Amino acid sequence: MADRPQAAPVPSVPRAPAVPAAGRPAGVAGSVTVREYGTRYLRISVRYHGDARFSWLRVPGPAHDRPQTAPSPAAGAALRRVDAAVADAASGTGSGAGAGRGARLALGERAAVSESGERGGVVYRVPGAVSVARLLPSGDDTAYRLSVRALADLGRTLRQLHDVPWEFAEPVPPHHGVGRLLDWISGAAPDGDGARLRALAHDRLGARLWTRLTDWAVAAQEPPGRGGAVLLHGAPSTGWLVPSPAGDHSVLLTGEEVTGGDPALDLGWVLGELHELRSAAARGLGAAGQGPPVDYPAAARSLLDGYLRKEDAAATVEALPPGTARAATLRLAVHMRDFASFVGWHEDLRRYADLLAETLDADGAPTLRW
Template identity: 35%
Template sequence: MNVARPPTVLGDPVAAYGTGLQVTRVHQAPDSGLGGTGDFLWWHGPGPRRIGPLRVPALAAALVPDLEPAAGTALLATGTPYGDGLLHRAAGSASAAAWLRDPRPQAGRLVAHSLAAAARALRALHGVPLPPGPQPPPPPGVERLRAWASGTGPPAPAAARLRRHAREMWGGDRTERLLGWADDAVRPSGPGAPVVPLHGWASTGSLVPPRSRGRVALLTGEDLGAGRRELDLGWMLGDLVELAWSSPLHRAAGESAKLLSVTALQRVFLGAYDADGSEGGDHGPAGPVYDPVAVGRCAVLRVVTHMQDFATYCEWSDELLDYLAFTAELIDEEGRRAVPRGVS
């Protein structure tokens, strides 16, 4: 487990941003350049609309493996309590999500490398056996989605408005399908779909490539939980699906020989997860270890969670109506665009 040691004083941040759910500040580490595991300290804290501090759930934290000896694998940078938030250590000051807004071809290659490293880290985490006794709960993102879709979530006016529009645009059937997929993602559905430890928020926003040297970091902590492995895979791929839809740069990538397309990034991520830590090969001897249909459905859960989180913890925007139309398409196709042909 890559754990940050909290310094006495963090100093001024080099980057800061946030929502009503969570704020992020990135600081230069006091021992920068002294050969530590990373030169930046990432602080995640509660946003103004979130109640209570951020903490790592103890049951799940005990299961996070130390990947320091595993070359080519992202470090699971587990948060350490600092004030009412969590402090993570990483070798970069910008997330993969930020690098994906950079049009230079080398930025896409850096993200691809980081996605492969993250996939290997998730495969290692998913391979940790759950001990007998009390199990970690489902990741909180899925719980927020279920509460919003069922009408039991926080009484935020924009979230309630979004749900009313969802009933009109989606109809009851799509909502029921979504809730069924959420239930299936956090419980076993037969011997081929065991419950495993989950990162819970594997995304390009929590993935930090190194700035110049060092390891890729996957910021890990408050969203840890348990469920089907497909939830973590779909969560990362859902980020990329949303990017392909929303970003003019990545819509153009499909027409450019210089830019990596979202489909290429999806292949890199799933190929590295299938390869189980090796640099070559595609699948294990029995084929992929995940259910591609479940991965696609979990990618839909990710996009819908992002949409409803924005309504709950930010403000209303008419862009949410576009998201409702987009997510209706994703639900109808069961998120198949998240899993390119030939990787499963």
Template identity: 35%
Template structure:
């Protein structure tokens, strides 16, 4: 599809920040098109150079569709069966909405496990480094700005260093390749790398509107790292949701995700990944939306999470 053809379609939703803009459009055949482009503070088009590594998962296995985008109009275009993300469905109080999200999370977990089994290419393939979100977090932690200074004053330098150590551990720039045989458990190797989604999130998970498969928008953030990073990214969002909307309890959804993924991931690293996700969300908000006094509450909340190493993200220490 071309950019002029996109402009002729009905726009169902449009939102974004200085980092990224999203438009949801209705396709002529009844499906939905999600177009993601660069925000005002990001230069250049969005690309997905490693998208060819994404496996095509059969429909009968219960896994979400890992959508491989088409580059259109300086952004990435995904074709899916839904017009609202799992994040939006969790704000919907109609009966069945939470069940829909639970099914989508389970299918996303199965898809992530398949993605994590893909061997990270060597020098012959696309260069895969740390996920962009972790790169932004590292730059923020070593940089300057009001949020960083306020966080340091409450956290102390020790907590900031712990975050950086966790980021290095979870996205090693070098390491042994994970096994790819049928008995391999992703995340079980001591220092290996997997192909990871890089931004597995409730906003990128799209349940079907009526029929079809849930979809996980995939491509731009594909990276090399430990599988726990993708799991922690989703679990961290659920933890943050429960904190922001008391008495909301997301432990049931956390268990759905972990049970569907299956054994292998290290629960300690998974909890730490959840903390990294919440801090990344906090610093992205400050960078791409601007300072808000509500961030003071996030700073205090994340101090607690750092101290407990994100254990509340992994119910009963299971993974």
């Protein structure tokens, strides 16, 4: 939906502008914008800086309801340690050697986007111009292979994050996606199309499933039980995952949503997105339903193979963090809510509400069937 590709095919490998010997796009002194897109919540601008260097600037839109902030110093230091461990594993050195390549963490930096600095943003330094959200469903074999490989990288990196206990002095930041969902459920975010979707979803789900959705969202904001809170990315998705065009590594945009909590929230967030894409393609909904066939189960299994340890591989579902299916279902609900609120009404939302009802009724089990 909001972060989905358009129906037009995307080149298999994101190509930078033609670069002369000086290392800059012809006729441009410095950098050049190669992509711009977004919603009323967030605008994204991708710039090319020569020599396979790109920056992604994420700027709050008019409906963005909070400042974009960097992680606390302690959490930021932990993220850098995780990234160093990922780099060591990829190079065959350090304690993670032999564990397989992971996605490097691209940590965001504050950036002013106007001379007055009225609307700040967060900028990330990355090796590519196009995310897996556009590459995966493009219909191009090379793009698909890059995407599946990047999802395995993402799984390994999420597992590295989740090995870090949240033992920092500062309070745990809220999970913003779940917070938006709770505001929508309660009616505290009474925007026009979002409110229209709320009335529709309440009707399609019925009292029993609406209560289940509410209970799951409330529980997701509570401190985890056994095992305690771990370091979470907070909003991992194919739209935050950027492969290098050379296929040698991937990066995960990280920082704005970092929090602590149950690891199921991170893993479920990505599985919920892939479940939505698979279901939309099967039902002919949105761009996913109009595009070429995509092997989403293979993509999800690649993510899970990266996340699960070798000793867990034979018991895939049983080895996942408890609550992963519920988190994946919440991700489906959040994306529906965000699309209606920040993009606008689309008649496909009626069928997405039916998909949410079916997934809730099955206790989220379809999100783990790959």
